[in-house]
Amino acid sequence: MDNLIKLSSITQSLSARDILKKHGIKSNVKRIPAKRGESTCGYGLYIYNNVDKAISILEDNNIKVSGRASGGAK
Amino acid sequence: MIYLDNGATTFPKPVSVVNAVNQSMKYFGANPGRGGHKLAMKASEMVYDTRKNIAEFFGVDEPEKVIFTLNCTMALNTVIKGVLNKGDHVIISSYEHNAVLRPVEKLKEKGITYSVAEVFEGDNERTLNSFRSKIQQNTRLVVCTYASNVFGIKLPVERICALCHQYGIITCVDAAQGAGIIPIDLSDSSIDFLCISGHKGLYGPMGTGAIIVNCDKIPDSLIEGGTGSNSADYNQPSILPDKFESGTNNFPGIVGLNHGIKFLKSRGIMNVYKHEISLITNLYDKLSNMDKIILYTDRPDIDYHVPVLSFNIKDIDSETVSGILSSKYNIATRAGLHCAPLAHKYKNTLDIGTVRVVPSAFTTKNSINSLISAIYNIK
Numbered sequence: 086m087d088n089l090i091k092l093s094s095i096t097q098s099l100s101a102r103d104i105l106k107k108h109g110i111k112s113n114v115k116r117i118p119a120k121r122g123e124s125t126c127g128y129g130l131y132i133y134n135n136v137d138k139a140i141s142i143l144e145d146n147n148i149k150v151s152g153r154a155s156g157g158a159k
Numbered sequence: 160m161i162y163l164d165n166g167a168t169t170f171p172k173p174v175s176v177v178n179a180v181n182q183s184m185k186y187f188g189a190n191p192g193r194g195g196h197k198l199a200m201k202a203s204e205m206v207y208d209t210r211k212n213i214a215e216f217f218g219v220d221e222p223e224k225v226i227f228t229l230n231c232t233m234a235l236n237t238v239i240k241g242v243l244n245k246g247d248h249v250i251i252s253s254y255e256h257n258a259v260l261r262p263v264e265k266l267k268e269k270g271i272t273y274s275v276a277e278v279f280e281g282d283n284e285r286t287l288n289s290f291r292s293k294i295q296q297n298t299r300l301v302v303c304t305y306a307s308n309v310f311g312i313k314l315p316v317e318r319i320c321a322l323c324h325q326y327g328i329i330t331c332v333d334a335a336q337g338a339g340i341i342p343i344d345l346s347d348s349s350i351d352f353l354c355i356s357g358h359k360g361l362y363g364p365m366g367t368g369a370i371i372v373n374c375d376k377i378p379d380s381l382i383e384g385g386t387g388s389n390s391a392d393y394n395q396p397s398i399l400p401d402k403f404e405s406g407t408n409n410f411p412g413i414v415g416l417n418h419g420i421k422f423l424k425s426r427g428i429m430n431v432y433k434h435e436i437s438l439i440t441n442l443y444d445k446l447s448n449m450d451k452i453i454l455y456t457d458r459p460d461i462d463y464h465v466p467v468l469s470f471n472i473k474d475i476d477s478e479t480v481s482g483i484l485s486s487k488y489n490i491a492t493r494a495g496l497h498c499a500p501l502a503h504k505y506k507n508t509l510d511i512g513t514v515r516v517v518p519s520a521f522t523t524k525n526s527i528n529s530l531i532s533a534i535y536n537i538k
Binding site: 093094095096097099100103114115116127128 | 191192194195200203204207210211221222223386387388389390396398399400401
C-alpha cells in the first residue's frame with residue numbers, strides 16, 4: 086500500500102493533515118524517506134486509510150500531491 | 160516605571176508570553192521544519208499553530224499565507240522590493256514610517272519612482288482624492304500605513320485599497336500601529352498584503368513580524384536560502400510560506416507571539432482599544448487645558464485615531480521633555496522624529512520632533528494622571 090503522500094513543505098503537510106481530519110481521515114506528518122533519483126528533504130503525510138479519497142480532497146483544496154510512496158512507519 | 164512607549168514595543172508582555180518563550184527554549188528548542196525527529200516535529204507544530212492563529216485573527220483561510228519575518232520593516236521591504244520593477248511607480252502616504260520611505264527612496268536607483276499622497280485628518284474623501292490624484296499609468300503599488308505612528312491618525316485604508324483595485328494597482332498596508340490595536344478582517348478586504356509587527360499591539364516578543372498574503376500576486380523573494388523543503392533543487396521554492404522564509408526563523412518569538420494574540424483574544428481587542436483610546440482622550444483633554452502645550456491632532460476619536468498622542472511643551476524641545484519625564488518622574492515616552500520624518504514634515508515638527516505617548520492594555524488611569532501631573536510641573 087502506498088500510504089505515504091509527498092507534499093511540498095512542512096506547513097503544507099500540517100495544513101493537509103488538518104483538512105483531512107475535518108473529513109474524518111486520519112494522517113500523520115512524516116519526513117519522506119530518500120529514494121534513488123528523487124529529491125529527498127521533504128515532508129508528507131502517512132494516511133491510514135482512504136488514500137485515493139484523501140488525495141482527491143487535498144486536490145480540491147488546491148494542495149498538490151507530488152507523489153506516493155510505500156514505507157515509512159506510522 | 161510608568162511605561163508609555165508602547166508604540167515602540169509593548170511592555171510589559173503578558174506573563175503567558177514570557178512563559179511560552181521560556182518553555183519553548185527550555186523544552187522544545189529544536190529547529191522547526193528541518194528534521195523529522197519528535198522535537199523538530201513538535202516545534203513545527205507550534206510554529207504552524209501560530210500561523211493558524213494569525214490567519215484566523217486576520218480572517219485569512221490558509222495558514223500558508225502567513226509569512227513570518229523578523230519585524231514589520233522586513234515584511235514591508237519584502238513586498239515593496241518583490242513587487243516593483245524598473246519603470247514602475249509607487250504611491251505612499253504622507254504619514255509613512257522610514258520602513259516604507261527608505262525602501263522606495265532606495266528603489267529610485269533602480270528606476271522606480273514614487274509619489275507622496277497627503278493625508279487629511281478627519282476628511283477621508285479628501286485623502287482618497289489625494290491618492291487618486293497621484294495615480295499614473297505605471298503605478299503598480301500603493302503602500303500606506305494603517306495609522307500614523309506619530310500622530311495616531313488613521314487612514315481610510317480599505318477605501319484607498321478598493322480605489323487602487325479599480326485601477327489594477329497592488330495594495331500593501333503597514334499595520335505596525337494597527338495590528339492588535341483595531342480588528343482587521345481580510346476576508347472581505349482589498350488589502351493585498353498586510354505587514355504586521357508582532358511585538359507591538361500583538362504583545363509578542365521583539366524579532367517577530369509577518370506578511371499576510373491576501374491575493375494571488377506573489378512577489379519575488381528578497382532573500383534565498385535553506386527552507387527545509389525540496390533541498391536538491393537549486394531554485395528557491397515557489398510555494399508559500401517557504402518562498403519567503405529562508406533560514407531558521409525566530410521560533411521562541413513565534414511561540415510567544417501566539418500567546419500574545421491569545422492574550423488579546425481573551426481580553427477582547429475592542430475592549431483593549433476602548434480602554435486605550437479613553438486614556439488617550441483623557442490625556443488630550445487635560446493637556447488641552449494647559450496653555451504651554453501644543454497638540455497636533457483633533458480630539459482622539461475611535462473612528463479616526465488609534466491610541467497614539469504627540470505633544471510638545473512650548474519653548475522646550477521634545478528630547479528635553481522626554482528626558483525630564485524619564486529622569487525626574489520615571490515615565491517612559493519617546494521623543495524626536497519616531498523614524499517618520501515625512502509625518503513630521505507634514506505637521507511642521509521636523510525641527511523639534513514631538514513627545515509621543517502610547518498606552519497599552521496594562522496602562523492604568525493612574526499612570527496617565529501621573530503623566531499629566533508631571534507635564535504640568537515641567538517648567
